[in-house]
Amino acid sequence: MPALLEVRDLAASYGHVAALKPTSLTVAEGELVTVLGPNGAGKTTLLRAITRLVSARGTVLFKGEDVSRLATHALAARGIIMVQEGRGLFAQMSVRENLILGAYTVGNAAAEIERRLAEVFTLFPRLKERIDQIAGSLSGGEQQMLAVGRALMAGPKLLMLDEPSLGLAPRVAADILATLGELNRRGLGILLVEQKAPLALKLARRAYVITLGRIAAELSPDQIKSHHDLAQYYFH
């Protein structure tokens, strides 16, 4: 399968601290890839470096095009959309306004925005019930639905998610990840950063394990037979 995203030797630092050492990975068209690793391993920095939310060295190819020099908003216009850790919702705005902002790159095409809204409401009917509610007043699960729904409004070609299960009850987290699985089955390429490895590995075709700012292993879920196998990367 052709590469949707190809990252070559991407590195980022916060001051003198190298948060991400030269790292390479790929996501194929229609593939769901997960990046696992303990707290502080560099997972979030990896996503922020890809989307240029932090300055980074290295090369990022998207559908074969070098997008390393593009700004964050230009990457979004190409279809690289990220759901940030902590969801990044606009807490004072309504659910509707958050979703409409997701379709910012669509412009003022009202019909297209309505079509995308209908699609999101099919995936997350709860959001339709909460349409006029202020985003900051939603429950944690609903907020995560909104964060994913808003990202889908952008019509992503590659969806990147940073710990979507963080702070959610296990059942809610499982529901969210199941929806991501469904989106992937429809052909959406997904790069999923997760700490909850068992949930992520149920969905992913490949997994990268990142520790101390570098990729320690690239694995298929079959290669990880037990939590014990994975733990060696977390606690080495």
Next chain:
Amino acid sequence: MISRSIIFIERWFAVGGALAGIALLAIVLVHGGYFVTVIGFAAIYGIFCTGLNFFMGYTGQASFGQNAFAALGGYGTAILCAGLGWQPVLALPLTMLISGTIAVVIGYPTLRLRGHYLAMATFALGLITYELSIEWISLTQGYMGYAGIPPLGIGRYELASDRQQLVALVIVLLIGVWIAQRLKDSRFGRALRAIAGSEAAANALGIDIARYKLAAFVVAAVYASVAGSLFAHFIGFISPEVFGLSMVTLSFTMLYLGGIGTIWGPIVGAVIASMLPEAFRGLKELQDIAYAGVLILILIFFPKGLAALPGMLARWRGEKAQAS
């Protein structure tokens, strides 16, 4: 439930506020005299704060230098109308254009700064303009100020009386508020509010943060320029002190008193902050203390400004209903 209640109470407040505004204007127009000047100032500051609200309220940035653009509008009007004999209707759009262009030139490098650094840079902008208005005597007439600025008018028709000018100011204010409402609810306004909510999230959705911050800065500058021009026409005289630091502190008071980030908050704040000193005039030497005391009390009990009152009432009603 509470959000429906907020909408219901907000509608009643809107109706009540509109009636109170009309009644206030009617009383002032009938009464005439000094109150026309007070409400005229409130209308001018309402325009200034409505513009400042784009940059500080919707976009969540700090600017201590918007008085610079009011000075540009004021002095531009004075030079064009009093110095060169231009018609006010021609001078007004030209000063708006000049202020907007200068805002682009200054804003492009300055808005790369954030937080306190941006605040300090904009503060410097206000100070530089103030110094220029004092030192560039051949253009501004320095401390002496610029006199003989004609009132608003078209052709031979001039708004000669204070009352006529007040009506014109209120019309311009309402047009400014209408434009602000339209912009706030547009894709542009949503993008600004997204930047205030989370720059990183807005950026990740495709919003060009630098471009929108600059646009908000320019909109605020154009509103400030209009306010400066209208001040010059209304009073007929300007001096550096008019557009000094007191303009910044007073506009901040009005914004936070009325409710920053709301459409009507700046207007409510401008009217109250303009009228309160007059209400306490009888207290003589205690006037300033009483004024400051009331401002502090309002900000303690309504930290989000008076425009948040409907929401607070709705929540209070909701909690009361739940308790019973």
